[in-house]
Every structure is written in C-alpha cells, then in structure tokens.
Amino acid sequence: MVALVFTFNKSLSSVVVFAWNCFIKPFFNKKRHGPEQQNNLELFYKNQAHIYDETRSVLLKGRKECLKLAASHLEKQQDLVWVDIGGGTGANIEFMDSVIPVSSFKKVYLVDLSPSLCKVATNRFKQHGWTNITVLVEDASSFKIEEKHVDLITFSYSLSMIPTFYNTIDNAVKLLDSSGVVAAVDFGIQSPDTSLGRINTVGGLINRNLTWWNRNFWRIWFEADKVFLDSSRRNYLEYRFGTVKSINSFNKQLGRIPYYIWIGCHKSRNEHLVNRINCLVTESPYLGPLNASDVDLSNAPISKGHEALVNNISKNLPYPSMYYQKEIWRVYFDDLNPQYEQFKNQYIYAFTWEDPKEDHKILKFNENDTVLAITSAGDNILHYACLPNPPKKIHAVDLNPCQNHLLELKLACFRNLHQRDIWKMFGEGKIENFKDLLLNKLSASVSSNAMQYWMERGEKTFAAKGLYDTGSTRWALRLAKGIFTLLGLNSYVDQLCNCETMEQQCKIWNTKIKPALFNPIVGTLLVGNPIFLWKALGVPANQANMMGPSVLKYVVDTLDPIITRSLISKDNYFYYLTLKGRYTRENCPQYLTTKGYNNITRRNPKTGECALDNIRMHTDTLNDVFYRLKQGSLTIAIIMDHMDWFDPSGSDAISEVLALKNALGTNGRCMLRSAAQYPWYIKTFEENGFRCEPAAIRESGHSIDRTNMYASTWVCTKLDDSTFSRRRSSRISSLKI
Structure with missing residues (x-):
C-alpha cells in the first residue's frame, strides 16, 4: 500500500510539473542566460528534465514506430554510424537497442542544445555501459563529428523546435551517406496548398491534409511553447530528400493532435534508374534495359512515370516517391486521379471469385507468356505466379488503388514472412501482431502509398472478424x-x-x-x-x-x-x-499451399529471380495500360467480366478492343467471362480482327467452373492482318450473295 501511494504521488507530481512548464510558465517573462535558442530550451526543460520521459509517452506518439521503420530500411545492420539530432534524454537510443543492439553501432552521436536533457542522456548511457556514444551539446545546424558520412540520421520531435531548420536539414544532407536513411517523427500540419506542384514526391495523401480549424488551432496552441507546427519544416525535408515512406496520423488520446512519421534518402540515390526507364515495354522503369540508348524509342508511348520524373528533374524536385521504393512491383500512379474517388479509399473484393484453375486449363500458361489480368484481390495473379512454369511477366491492372494495396501486401508477405504467418493472414484472415510485422518485416517491401493504407486500416482488417469480412462485398x-x-x-x-x-x-x-x-x-x-x-x-x-x-x-x-x-x-x-469466413489447409487457393509457396519464392539458379520479381501492378484503366505497353508485347489478357459493365449503346467496347489489339501480339489471346451466354460485344471483337470462340457456355443444371458465377467464358484470338482481311472479304462476299 505504501508503494502504491508513493507511485501515485510521484505520477501526480510529474503531471503537475509537466502542466506548469507546458501550459502556464510559457506566458511569463523569461530571464536570459545565454544564446536565445539554448536559453529557451533550458527555461522549458531544466525543471522537468528528470520527469521528461515519464510525461512524454502519451504526448509524443510514433517514436518507436519511426525507429523501427528506419531500421527496416537500412541496407546493413552492423558498423553503422547514427546521429540522433535533438535526441534529448537518449530515450530513442535506449529503445533502438531492442531493434538493433546499440553495441552493433560503430558510433552513435546524440546532438542536443539543452544541457539538462543531455545530462540525463549521459547518465543513462553510463548505466547501460555503452561506450560508443558521444553526447554533443551543440547547435543542430553546425555540429561537427569525426566521420564524413553517416548511415542514419533521426529527428524525433526536434525539428519543430529548431528555428534554423533550413540549415539543420542542409547539414543533414551533407552528412548522410548516399545509401543512408534519414527519419523524422514530429507534430505537423499540412493542407492541399502546401503540396501543390509536388504531390508525387510526398508518398501518398492519406490523413495528410487537415481542415482549416485543425491546422490553425494546433499551430497556435503549440507556438505558446515555441513548438512550430507550420508546414515548412516537413516541406523542406521532402524537398531536400527523397521520400521513402510517409505516414500521417493523429494522437487520439490527446484530442487528435496531428503528427507524421517520415523516412527519406538522398534524392539522387536512384539516379541510375533514369537509364532504366522503359517506354517500350511498360510503365515500370524496372522492366527496361540497363541502358536506354540500346533501344529505339521512336514511336514509343511515354509512360506516366517517365513524364513525372522528367518534370520533377526540371524543377529540381526529388523523384516521385515510387522511385525510391525497394521493390519493383508498383508502377507509378497519380494520387489525384479523380477516378479513384468513387472507391472511397477501400477495396471492393477481399478475395477473387474467378477460378484461376480454369484460366490455366483453358489458356495453358507457359514461361514465354506475358500476361495481363485485372487485379481484383490478387488471388488470380498469385495463382499464375505459383504455377510450375509461371509466365515470364504478369501485369496486374486495377483502377482501385486499394485492390493493388492488397496485392502489394500479399507480395511483401511472400518476400519476407514465414509461410505460417502468410497462412494466418490470408488463410485464416486474422493475425494478432499485424502492426509489428508491417513495421519490422514488411515495410521495406511496400510502397509509401500502400504503407499509409495498411498503417491506417491493417490492425482493424486482420483483427475481430478478419480480412474476409472487409471490402464492399x-x-x-x-x-x-x-x-x-x-x-x-x-x-x-x-x-x-x-x-x-x-x-x-x-x-x-x-x-x-x-x-x-x-x-x-x-x-x-x-x-x-x-x-x-x-x-x-x-x-x-x-x-x-x-x-x-x-x-x-x-x-x-x-x-x-x-x-x-x-x-x-x-x-x-x-x-x-x-x-x-476462412479457408482450410486442404481447401484453399494454390498460393496458400506449401507447394504454391515454394514455387512463388523459388529462385532461378541462373538469374537469381523468383516469380515475385516479374509482377507489376498498374493503378489505371485497362485502356491506358494497353496503350502504354509496348505494341504487341502481350500474349494473354484476362479481363474477367469487365466488359459486361459497358453500355451497349456507348463507345467503350470498341475503344477497349482497339486498345487491347494494340497491346496483343499476333495470335495473342483475350479471355473474358460474361453474365450472358452470348455477350453483345463479341461482335465488336470479331469486327476488329479477332476470332472468338466460347470456352464454356453454361446451361441450366450444369456448371462451367467451381464458382459458376458466369454464363459463359470466351477466348478471343487476335488474327494477323492477312487472315483478318480474308475473313472480312469472305464475310462481305457472303452478305452480297
């Protein structure tokens, strides 16, 4: 009982000290003792340095997540040099020890202008016996260290308190190694106006922009403590570095205070990618040749990613955030495409209804095929990838960004997780430690856009009723x-x-x-x-x-x-x-079986690649993707029941058929399903150079596959010009007769 009373009194005392220093003392006159910024910091922290960590756990959210993200994006885990700018009491370094042992760092520098906080940090490090840490009571914009370059630089709720933040960020740019990582977590406010002209550099817009009231209320509130939430600090970070990951969130325990977690790198780190941007094969720069001068670019469609890249370079902006991602799956897309608004930031399908076993039975995929299919929930894409001889390239297309977020998560899981965790997530649809897996193991393999989505919705998706109780369906x-x-x-x-x-x-x-x-x-x-x-x-x-x-x-x-x-x-x-609401081990998609898992992750001994490396996700319309692929590069297109949605009196069908014809090679095949036994648009295919044959027609009382959701399945084969001309002439002659 005595211990309980003591603990309660100590906690109450800490709260009182914190409230006095944060909410009352700032309005009193300040006595100067030294340089202005250091004086401000000491007046604020001196009387609360001893209880700083105890009182900040609720206020300063995202610090641990930021360090986990930073660690997951480091290219190496040994002999690292780390500078923690504004590191205060050293709590960040102490926590990092549970992620990457502090003893494995070659050198760690804690830089802070507050002597009181640095004293707490020094005592903390002595207690741990860490001798590879140096505490510098210096200005963040001008401190000096022995090393020319460092592997990791962190700002943990410090940038918002540094008046000379431009100089500080410039100093960080000079210090960061070309393969290094810079990470920041801080309070911040943004509006659409602060991102104009550089939307593609910020890594996604989920929770980024705040209302006028929220922006101004929190900015004014924090400025009383000389904590500045204006957008310029984050904007300058995103200008001087490339954005690898960007997460926008709220401290829901304290009135939804806005904060962000941001991971960056040198904005020229992937400069070699310019020569790999391929305008002939696909929008993805990673499917291009190593040297763009080796190919004839005449009459080649220009990818949206290439257009965005060139535009950014002309303005001295970083590359689009998509270019700084580790994996090559996600093709660049524009967050502001108005067509995305109809989906309200959610996917429709949590699983795919079409039977991919029938797809293979009808089309007989082989290692020479280049396949395009609608993403849906990605189950079909993964089925093709786990075949014994998978297609050499698989393009997944969906206009709904969230459907591709789901597939991207699945690919990241196959890249990084044990099969048992994959089974829990997509077999049972539930997993308890989703957020830890996302931060520690999956984050480096998903794009910033997908990371934002799953940080916002992931825990809820894989908890309670599970994945298969999500989506519009x-x-x-x-x-x-x-x-x-x-x-x-x-x-x-x-x-x-x-x-x-x-x-x-x-x-x-x-x-x-x-x-x-x-x-x-x-x-x-x-x-x-x-x-x-x-x-x-x-x-x-x-x-x-x-x-x-x-x-x-x-x-x-x-x-x-x-x-x-x-x-x-x-x-x-x-x-x-x-x-x-779940699968069983004996009754599940092929990619969730041990054999499927082994096929997807098995690497080619000659190339070192696996089936995962040959998948690309396009967040666009089929027409746009068809026209931006190299002409004649597809051998198979699987468009599900997509064309059933078209108005028979409109021009959508002919527009898509012509676009598809442009992308398919001669004898290339398009497989489609329909709610009609003989869909009206088959005639459109035939009139534009295709031979159309039903692979299956459903009759009452009989099924055509394991779902039997459609009345027919068709295969439309692109004819060569001479064959099409003969067929058309023959048809015209028969009509005359």
Whole structure:
C-alpha cells in the first residue's frame, strides 16, 4: 500500500510539473542566460528534465514506430554510424537497442542544445555501459563529428523546435551517406496548398491534409511553447530528400493532435534508374534495359512515370516517391486521379471469385507468356505466379488503388514472412501482431502509398472478424449469414461445409437450405433487388440486364449445379470461404499451399529471380495500360467480366478492343467471362480482327467452373492482318450473295 501511494504521488507530481512548464510558465517573462535558442530550451526543460520521459509517452506518439521503420530500411545492420539530432534524454537510443543492439553501432552521436536533457542522456548511457556514444551539446545546424558520412540520421520531435531548420536539414544532407536513411517523427500540419506542384514526391495523401480549424488551432496552441507546427519544416525535408515512406496520423488520446512519421534518402540515390526507364515495354522503369540508348524509342508511348520524373528533374524536385521504393512491383500512379474517388479509399473484393484453375486449363500458361489480368484481390495473379512454369511477366491492372494495396501486401508477405504467418493472414484472415510485422518485416517491401493504407486500416482488417469480412462485398456475406440465422439454417450450413460425400451434400442442400433460401419472399426482396445486386454484390445495372429476364433464376442456375460438381468441404474454397469466413489447409487457393509457396519464392539458379520479381501492378484503366505497353508485347489478357459493365449503346467496347489489339501480339489471346451466354460485344471483337470462340457456355443444371458465377467464358484470338482481311472479304462476299 505504501508503494502504491508513493507511485501515485510521484505520477501526480510529474503531471503537475509537466502542466506548469507546458501550459502556464510559457506566458511569463523569461530571464536570459545565454544564446536565445539554448536559453529557451533550458527555461522549458531544466525543471522537468528528470520527469521528461515519464510525461512524454502519451504526448509524443510514433517514436518507436519511426525507429523501427528506419531500421527496416537500412541496407546493413552492423558498423553503422547514427546521429540522433535533438535526441534529448537518449530515450530513442535506449529503445533502438531492442531493434538493433546499440553495441552493433560503430558510433552513435546524440546532438542536443539543452544541457539538462543531455545530462540525463549521459547518465543513462553510463548505466547501460555503452561506450560508443558521444553526447554533443551543440547547435543542430553546425555540429561537427569525426566521420564524413553517416548511415542514419533521426529527428524525433526536434525539428519543430529548431528555428534554423533550413540549415539543420542542409547539414543533414551533407552528412548522410548516399545509401543512408534519414527519419523524422514530429507534430505537423499540412493542407492541399502546401503540396501543390509536388504531390508525387510526398508518398501518398492519406490523413495528410487537415481542415482549416485543425491546422490553425494546433499551430497556435503549440507556438505558446515555441513548438512550430507550420508546414515548412516537413516541406523542406521532402524537398531536400527523397521520400521513402510517409505516414500521417493523429494522437487520439490527446484530442487528435496531428503528427507524421517520415523516412527519406538522398534524392539522387536512384539516379541510375533514369537509364532504366522503359517506354517500350511498360510503365515500370524496372522492366527496361540497363541502358536506354540500346533501344529505339521512336514511336514509343511515354509512360506516366517517365513524364513525372522528367518534370520533377526540371524543377529540381526529388523523384516521385515510387522511385525510391525497394521493390519493383508498383508502377507509378497519380494520387489525384479523380477516378479513384468513387472507391472511397477501400477495396471492393477481399478475395477473387474467378477460378484461376480454369484460366490455366483453358489458356495453358507457359514461361514465354506475358500476361495481363485485372487485379481484383490478387488471388488470380498469385495463382499464375505459383504455377510450375509461371509466365515470364504478369501485369496486374486495377483502377482501385486499394485492390493493388492488397496485392502489394500479399507480395511483401511472400518476400519476407514465414509461410505460417502468410497462412494466418490470408488463410485464416486474422493475425494478432499485424502492426509489428508491417513495421519490422514488411515495410521495406511496400510502397509509401500502400504503407499509409495498411498503417491506417491493417490492425482493424486482420483483427475481430478478419480480412474476409472487409471490402464492399462483405455486406453480401453478412446479409447471407443474417438470413441463415433468421431462417434457422446455421446448423445445416455447418453440415454442408463438413460433408464427406456428394450424397450428403445434395441431401442437405435440396431438403434444408434451398427451399428456405429461394422462397418467393427472400428471392424477391434480396436476390432480385437491383439495389442488393449493386451495393452488396457489385453487379452494375448493365450486367444485371445481361442475366436474362429473371435474376432469381440466374442465381439458382449458378448455385444448384455447384452442389453436384464437387464437395464444398474439400474442393470448393470459394463457397467454403463465403460460408465460413476462412479457408482450410486442404481447401484453399494454390498460393496458400506449401507447394504454391515454394514455387512463388523459388529462385532461378541462373538469374537469381523468383516469380515475385516479374509482377507489376498498374493503378489505371485497362485502356491506358494497353496503350502504354509496348505494341504487341502481350500474349494473354484476362479481363474477367469487365466488359459486361459497358453500355451497349456507348463507345467503350470498341475503344477497349482497339486498345487491347494494340497491346496483343499476333495470335495473342483475350479471355473474358460474361453474365450472358452470348455477350453483345463479341461482335465488336470479331469486327476488329479477332476470332472468338466460347470456352464454356453454361446451361441450366450444369456448371462451367467451381464458382459458376458466369454464363459463359470466351477466348478471343487476335488474327494477323492477312487472315483478318480474308475473313472480312469472305464475310462481305457472303452478305452480297
């Protein structure tokens, strides 16, 4: 009891000291004792240096995350030289010891202008017995050290308190090694105006821009303590360095105080990439030749990434943030594309409905193929990549940035995690330590844009109900579960998912589930309701019109044959997932199996590459990607049911067919699925140089694949010019006759 009272009194005393120094004392006159900045710091910190760490844990958020991120982006983990600018009491260095042992650093410098805080730091280091740390009570803009260059420079809630921040950042630029990392965590406010003309350099816009009220309230509040939240400090960091990672967040415990975590590098670090920007093959600079002079660029489409790069160089700006990422998967995209607004910063699909096993059965991928497919949730892309002889290149295209964020996360997991963690995340859909994995193991392998998304939503996504209860289509699954509960079908659904024989499965379906699920009331109010189709299932009006006169019959024709095709418990992971919210080891996508994992991560002994290295993600329309690929470079395009969404009276279909024709080589194939047995746009393909053949036509009572969601699957093959001319002439002649 005595110890408890003592601890309480000590904590209360610390709070009182903190409140006095932060909220009351700044409004009193200050007595000068030395240089102005040092005087200000000492007046603020001298009486609270001894309780600084105890009172800042709630106020100064993101410090540990910043150090973890910085450590994960270092190219080496031994013989490092680190300068912690404004390091204060040395708490950062003490925490870093749990990430990278302080003893493994060749040298550590703590630079701070406050003697009181530096005294606390010196005592702390002596207690740990660290002899490789030097504490410098000097100005951050002019301090000197023995080394010419250092591997790591950090600013932890210090830049906002340094008046000469321009000089300080310039000094950091001179000190940082060409392969080094600079990291900052601090309070800060931004508005759209502060990023004008350099949006592509800032690493994403999630939570970045604040309202007028929030910007001005927090700026005025903190200036009373001579802490400056104006945007100029962060802007100058983003101008003098390249942005590797940028995270914008709020201290929710103290009224949503805005703060940011930022990781940067020398803005010319990847200068050699200029010669690898390829305008012939793809937007991604990494698919280009090592020397751009080796290829003929005449009549080549210019990539958006190349255009942005040239524009930045002309303004002496850093490269777009995408160019500073470690991995080569994500192709440059413009955050301000108005077409992204329709998705409201969320993905629609948490898993992919199309059956990739059928894709391979129909198209027979091989190592000479260059494949383009719609990303969706990326399950199809990973299936192609884990084949024994995967395509040499796989382009994943989706206009929704968040669908590509999901695929990018999956790729990062295969690059960095053990299979057991991958299974937890994408097999079970849940994992407890997501944030730690993201910061410590995955962050270096995802783009800044994807990092922002998963820092904001990741923990919630992989907790509670899990990954497969996210995305817009979760409402359909939730509604289905609600109906099962309302109709008393839950026990029968569980039995359906555990059947050992087809006879058992058919009996439960036909006698228990089907009569209740497809009764007139449920069928009319839900399945046949266009609002339900679009909002819950993502079926637009144009596609619904292609399903025939009765949407309810279409759904019955979809589900009925599934029951007689294969066991849901063992060989239909699509429906098992929708009913149970997870996969099983024996019933899951190929990429989640041990064999699939080994295939994806296996490196070619000659090139050192694995299937992951040949994937590129485009966040754009199919048309734009088709036209910016090298003409004739694709052998296969898989566009799912995409064209069902088009208006038959519009020009979208012909525009896409012509763009696709430009990207496909002769005899290149396009595979598509449709809600109609004979979709109207097949004629558009045939009129523009394609031979179109159905790979499967669904008849009532029969399934064409394990999902059976579509009425047909088609393969459209691009003809050479002479063959197309002969076919057209023959068609014209027959019409004349």
